[in-house]
Amino acid sequence: MEGEVTVETSVQAEWKRAIAERFKDSEDFVYKQLKRGGERAEILFVRTAADWQSVYEKLVLPFYDRNIAEHYEDYAASLPNRVQPKNLGDAMEKLAEGHVMLDTGRDIHMFVFRNQPQKDIREAAVETVIQGPLLAFSAEVDKNIMLLRQRCYQPSLAVDLMTVGSRSKTHVALLYDLEKADPATVAEIKRRIREIRMPVVQAVGQLSMLLGESPRSLIPRVLVTERPDRATLNLSQGKVVVLMEGTPFALIAPTTLFDFFSSMEDIYQHYFISRFLLILRYFAVFICLTLPASYVAITAYNPEVFRVELALSIAGNRFAVPYPAFLEVFVMMLAMELLLEASIRLPKAIGSAATTVGGLILGQAATEAGLVSSIMIIIVATVAISNFVIPINSMSFAVRVAKYGLLAGATLFSLLGLALGIALMIGYLASVDSFGQPFLKLFENDDRHVKTTQHQAGGDVRHSEEVS
Amino acid sequence: MNRYFFYLVVLFFIAGTAVQQVVYLGAAYRGSLMSLLLAFAAGTLLLAATVRMYARFPRQGLPEIANGLLPRPLAAPFLLAQTALWFVTGAVPLLYISEISKRYINPDYATNEPLALFLAVIVFLVNMPSVKLLYFLEIILIFNVPLLVLLCFKSYFSDQLSSYSMLEAASRIFEAPNYGAFSAAFMLFTGCTALSVFNRSIAPDPAKMRYLPLLSFACFLLVMTAYFIPIGMFGADGVAQVNYVWFAVADTLRMQYGFIDRVLFVVLPMNILTTLAFALTAWHVGLEHWKSVWPAPRTVWGNLSLVYLPLAAMSAFLFVLENQLGFSRIARYANYWNLWHVPNVLIVLLLLWLAARPADRAAGGTGN
Numbered sequence: 001m002e003g004e005v006t007v008e009t010s011v012q013a014e015w016k017r018a019i020a021e022r023f024k025d026s027e028d029f030v031y032k033q034l035k036r037g038g039e040r041a042e043i044l045f046v047r048t049a050a051d052w053q054s055v056y057e058k059l060v061l062p063f064y065d066r067n068i069a070e071h072y073e074d075y076a077a078s079l080p081n082r083v084q085p086k087n088l089g090d091a092m093e094k095l096a097e098g099h100v101m102l103d104t105g106r107d108i109h110m111f112v113f114r115n116q117p118q119k120d121i122r123e124a125a126v127e128t129v130i131q132g133p134l135l136a137f138s139a140e141v142d143k144n145i146m147l148l149r150q151r152c153y154q155p156s157l158a159v160d161l162m163t164v165g166s167r168s169k170t171h172v173a174l175l176y177d178l179e180k181a182d183p184a185t186v187a188e189i190k191r192r193i194r195e196i197r198m199p200v201v202q203a204v205g206q207l208s209m210l211l212g213e214s215p216r217s218l219i220p221r222v223l224v225t226e227r228p229d230r231a232t233l234n235l236s237q238g239k240v241v242v243l244m245e246g247t248p249f250a251l252i253a254p255t256t257l258f259d260f261f262s263s264m265e266d267i268y269q270h271y272f273i274s275r276f277l278l279i280l281r282y283f284a285v286f287i288c289l290t291l292p293a294s295y296v297a298i299t300a301y302n303p304e305v306f307r308v309e310l311a312l313s314i315a316g317n318r319f320a321v322p323y324p325a326f327l328e329v330f331v332m333m334l335a336m337e338l339l340l341e342a343s344i345r346l347p348k349a350i351g352s353a354a355t356t357v358g359g360l361i362l363g364q365a366a367t368e369a370g371l372v373s374s375i376m377i378i379i380v381a382t383v384a385i386s387n388f389v390i391p392i393n394s395m396s397f398a399v400r401v402a403k404y405g406l407l408a409g410a411t412l413f414s415l416l417g418l419a420l421g422i423a424l425m426i427g428y429l430a431s432v433d434s435f436g437q438p439f440l441k442l443f444e445n446d447d448r449h450v451k452t453t454q455h456q457a458g459g460d461v462r463h464s465e466e467v468s
Numbered sequence: 469m470n471r472y473f474f475y476l477v478v479l480f481f482i483a484g485t486a487v488q489q490v491v492y493l494g495a496a497y498r499g500s501l502m503s504l505l506l507a508f509a510a511g512t513l514l515l516a517a518t519v520r521m522y523a524r525f526p527r528q529g530l531p532e533i534a535n536g537l538l539p540r541p542l543a544a545p546f547l548l549a550q551t552a553l554w555f556v557t558g559a560v561p562l563l564y565i566s567e568i569s570k571r572y573i574n575p576d577y578a579t580n581e582p583l584a585l586f587l588a589v590i591v592f593l594v595n596m597p598s599v600k601l602l603y604f605l606e607i608i609l610i611f612n613v614p615l616l617v618l619l620c621f622k623s624y625f626s627d628q629l630s631s632y633s634m635l636e637a638a639s640r641i642f643e644a645p646n647y648g649a650f651s652a653a654f655m656l657f658t659g660c661t662a663l664s665v666f667n668r669s670i671a672p673d674p675a676k677m678r679y680l681p682l683l684s685f686a687c688f689l690l691v692m693t694a695y696f697i698p699i700g701m702f703g704a705d706g707v708a709q710v711n712y713v714w715f716a717v718a719d720t721l722r723m724q725y726g727f728i729d730r731v732l733f734v735v736l737p738m739n740i741l742t743t744l745a746f747a748l749t750a751w752h753v754g755l756e757h758w759k760s761v762w763p764a765p766r767t768v769w770g771n772l773s774l775v776y777l778p779l780a781a782m783s784a785f786l787f788v789l790e791n792q793l794g795f796s797r798i799a800r801y802a803n804y805w806n807l808w809h810v811p812n813v814l815i816v817l818l819l820l821w822l823a824a825r826p827a828d829r830a831a832g833g834t835g836n
């Protein structure tokens with residue numbers, strides 16, 4: 001990477017030195033010297049952003065081509081995709097964007113050789129949005145870096161290539177924004193990746209556990225996403241993105257609880273719409289966590305909580321049910337979990353049949369047989385639907401499991417158990433860290449998702465001065 | 469990070485009102501209104517004084533300040549006394565809410581069951597870093613302040629409110645104040661003294677505290693609401709007969725169109741959560757004082773026992789208390805305990821003032 005001593009003007013040397021310095025943390029940055037006899041030329045480009053095949057054909061080969069070589073300077077100057085950088089900063093941005101810099105010794109040329117999005121990049125299947133970028137990450141690290149480079153034309157984007165797995169030697173790329181990311185966090189994540197001693201690492205979920213996320217912890221603290229736009233947004237917020245060869249998902253760390261409840265569409269929609277959707281989502285989480293528990297607490301212990309008409313109607317509904325409320329809830333929740341699990345594992349063609357059989361027929365029949373009350377069916381359906389509202393899969397699973405904790409609390413200790421269970425949950429979330437950053441903290445983190453990232457940096461700096 | 473300071477002050481009001489109310493309502497004909505007003509004045513002074521005092525010790529808690537000023541044989545007993553004070557301060561509302569849980573949620577609870585549940589949550593969470601405790605407080609308050617506002621508004625517009633009773637109580641404003649009622653109301657204003665630990669992690673800047681009068685005005689409104697509303701509902705005589713005033717008030721109110729009919733069941737979770745947060749904060753402050761007395765333990769077990777021994781002792785003490793004394797006697801003793809708040813606050817302020825003096829002199833008296 002070091003610039004070699006050639007006969008050239010000081011401006012060119014200074015530019016190249018500055019560029020090499022700027023990109024020294026990006027391992028996909030290429031700084032190549034071409035030599036032929038006494039002639040020298042230097043090519044600088046970002047491998048994942050530029051189309052290196054074209055670079056090779058249009059710039060490298062002609063340098064060695066006897067016919068062109070004599071007029072290489074003229075050849076370079078007359079290439080149609082040549083552009084003129086305005087200044088050094090512009091040149092750097094262009095490089096990050098996928099331009100190629102050629103120093104022939106006499107002059108500096110820049111060419112557009114942008115890598116076009118490949119045809120074989122698939123659409124997002126797990127985190128879908130209605131209107132927004134559709135592409136998802138692919139299974140190749142280089143291509144994924146390219147996707148991110150195309151979204152985030154910043155020279156400050158650092159790329160660190162590493163391998164994990166003593167046998168699998170899986171390629172892993174660590175990306176972060178040099179200007180935004182906290183160096184201590186980056187160093188910590190790098191250290192943890194280096195310390196991985198597993199023979200074979202195959203999926204980012206596995207990697208996230210190896211990164212120190214406790215396997216016993218219910219709450220995910222590393223975000224797994226398939227969306228390049230989410231990764232780009234998080235990069236711009238100073239987070240670290242880890243890409244892995246063979247997995248079309250990226251890891252994002254550190255995270256906050258709110259990251260798991262944000263959909264990319266929140267920032268693509270108008271303010272009130274996105275706020276409405278956000279509130280809806282948190283409401284859904286609240287419902288999903290507390291509805292079964294409050295059903296048990298209220299019907300079994302405190303029917304007087306509800307107004308008389310409602311309490312009577314629930315009691316009337318439960319009239320035929322021969323066992324206590326908590327058993328009813330457990331049975332129906334179990335049926336719902338089975339149904340969900342079955343519809344994931346089954347081939348798609350049978351999946352819909354299973355859902356129909358399970359959901360419609362079983363639910364209907366169970367009510368008519370008097371095994372569960374019809375209100376219970378409504379509750380189960382509401383819980384299942386609200387669970388699906390959570391945009392990030394890992395959090396959706398966590399909530400799915402956590403509701404049983406509250407259910408147990410309510411079953412054993414009624415409303416007090418429910419209230420204290422919620423307090424315990426909030427307290428636990430507030431007390432944990434994600435790579436040294438507080439995991440649950442109101443307002444400052446929340447706003448990052450909804451606002452554009454203009455003035456947050458100032459707020460964050462002020463915050464870190466005053467707290468912690 | 470001024471807003472966290474705000475939360476501490478507000479938390480003491482919300483969680484303390486239910487408990488302390490009983491005391492000053494009981495003294496309704498013995499100058500409690502005057503005591504409330506005096507307590508408000510004193511509390512506002514305390515708020516301003518505490519913020520200014522601690523602002524001279526950025527990033528330092530009371531333990532560091534005390535250890536710096538006093539010789540160890542004096543500092544250690546002082547900090548142990550603070551520990552005890554904070555632990556008991558947190559315990560009183562805890563015993564109260566545990567009694568409430570038995571009365572209003574489930575009479576079938578075993579004697580210690582609600583208390584044990586509260587203690588389990590508190591012991592699990594109390595040793596978290598101070599900053600994170602504040603994050604937790606923030607969330608709890610954000611959930612609960614709207615419920616408090618709902619309760620206030622429902623009660624303002626309730627047709628069971630008798631303005632004659634309230635006027636009768638108000639007309640007694642010039643009766644000589646009563647120290648018991650004064651210290652009970654004063655306790656509500658002691659939220660700012662939690663800075664003795666939280667000053668390490670938050671640094672309230674007095675220059676940025678333009679909202680401080682607003683805060684104390686809001687507190688004043690709350691105190692007045694908590695004084696006049698029960699009197700308006702039960703009469704100045706009747707209110708002394710009611711055991712759990714705040715909850716009785718809430719249970720008087722009805723919401724006509726909600727799923728939930730009785731306002732009590734909206735207010736109850738609020739009180740459970742805020743009391744929990746209050747006890748957690750108070751015990752956290754006590755625990756930090758306690759930790760500062762002893763040298764830092766070297767082993768994991770040393771660390772665990774340093775933290776959890778006092779918690780276990782305190783929990784056991786509360787169980788015994790609840791079993792042996794019964795609630796009414798606990799409430800009476802808790803009132804005696806209230807009397808101690810005023811002298812304690814004065815002692816702490818004196819200590820801060822003494823500690824700040826040399827610093828001011830060195831800085832050429834530039835402190836504000």
